[in-house]
Amino acid sequence: MTPxxxxxxxxxxxxxxxGSYTTKNVEALPAxxxxxxxxxxxxxxxxxxxxxxxxxxxxTINLAYVDVPDxxxxxxxxxxxxxxxxxxxxxxxxxxxxxx
Amino acid sequence: MASQDQIxxxxxxxxxxxxxxxxxxxxxxxxxxxxxxxxxxxxxxxQAGAIVLFAGTTRDNFAGQPVKQLEYTAYEPLAxxxxxxxxxxxxxxxxxxxxxxxxxxxxxxxxxxxxLIAVSAPHRQAAWRAGEEALEECxxxxxxxxxxxFAHGGGVWRANRDGKRGQREGESREGGEGVGKGDGxxxxxxxxxxxxGQT
Numbered sequence: 040m041t042p043x044x045x046x047x048x049x050x051x052x053x054x055x056x057x058g059s060y061t062t063k064n065v066e067a068l069p070a071x072x073x074x075x076x077x078x079x080x081x082x083x084x085x086x087x088x089x090x091x092x093x094x095x096x097x098x099t100i101n102l103a104y105v106d107v108p109d110x111x112x113x114x115x116x117x118x119x120x121x122x123x124x125x126x127x128x129x130x131x132x133x134x135x136x137x138x139x
Numbered sequence: 140m141a142s143q144d145q146i147x148x149x150x151x152x153x154x155x156x157x158x159x160x161x162x163x164x165x166x167x168x169x170x171x172x173x174x175x176x177x178x179x180x181x182x183x184x185x186q187a188g189a190i191v192l193f194a195g196t197t198r199d200n201f202a203g204q205p206v207k208q209l210e211y212t213a214y215e216p217l218a219x220x221x222x223x224x225x226x227x228x229x230x231x232x233x234x235x236x237x238x239x240x241x242x243x244x245x246x247x248x249x250x251x252x253x254x255l256i257a258v259s260a261p262h263r264q265a266a267w268r269a270g271e272e273a274l275e276e277c278x279x280x281x282x283x284x285x286x287x288x289f290a291h292g293g294g295v296w297r298a299n300r301d302g303k304r305g306q307r308e309g310e311s312r313e314g315g316e317g318v319g320k321g322d323g324x325x326x327x328x329x330x331x332x333x334x335x336g337q338t
Contacts, residue, residue: 052214054212054214054282054284055212055284055286055296056296059296099214099217102216102217102220131214131217133214133282134284134296134298135298135299136278136279136280136281136282136283136284136298136299137278137283137284137285137296137297137298137299138211138213138218138242138254138277138278138281138282138283138284138285138299139195139253139254139274139277139278139283139285139299
């Protein structure tokens with residue numbers, strides 16, 4: 040369904056309000072990318088998306104929910120455990136759900 | 140996921156249904172109209188004394204504003220996983236014989252079923268309880284989104300509740316109705332997150 044990202048890239052999927060804001064369902068971004076830089080990267084491309092969408096969305100990487108840290112550089116232990124989005128990963132922006 | 144899981148990612152074009160199945164639990168997503176009989180038959184068991192069936196249908200208004208149609212979209216592999224997690228945990232908790240949950244995707248015309256949940260249990264009390272819990276957990280967690288298209292134009296993505304999955308802390312908005320309503324139909328709970336198509 041979702042096309043495989045080109046070499047050196049990962050896919051980010053935009054659902055619901057994220058898709059409306061970006062007018063895309065999916066796009067490929069350059070990898071690797073530290074997870075803490077994801078929202079900055081998207082904000083650069085889609086001005087205002089952080090306040091409108093990202094701040095009340097969750098994020099998954101390869102179908103697992105992850106905590107998105109603040110954009111500030113971390114040090115010591117935190118830096119060693121930092122999540123890096125890798126080539127070929129599937130990232131998704133998950134706005135508040137509304138099934139039923 | 141357990142090894143006995145089955146999945147059919149490449150389903151036939153006339154029956155576009157993806158599902159997971161495991162130990163008395165069946166969860167599915169489909170763009171076809173839902174069938175009450177078939178979801179009931181999925182949980183039928185000689186050990187069951189009760190089958191409770193819930194059908195959520197799409198309503199023609201949101202707070203009095205006429206709704207032309209509803210359209211559902213999903214992160215399908217994740218939604219199926221979450222549905223199966225809910226189903227298998229409720230099956231264990233309430234000692235169910237079976238639990239089936241099917242959500243329709245794409246455009247669902249007003250008045251049609253958008254979700255069916257069938258639960259079978261030895262006794263009715265457990266089936267009632269599990270059926271309600273299954274719906275509430277589904278509405279809270281399953282990665283499916285509903286867009287209401289209004290009769291006067293424009294559309295809005297609904298959010299079932301605030302402060303939970305899909306909503307980060309510190310960003311809660313007023314007005315979310317939260318869980319506990321239990322009518323489960325297409326446009327009752329929650330509030331809109333974003334208006335589009337208004338130009």
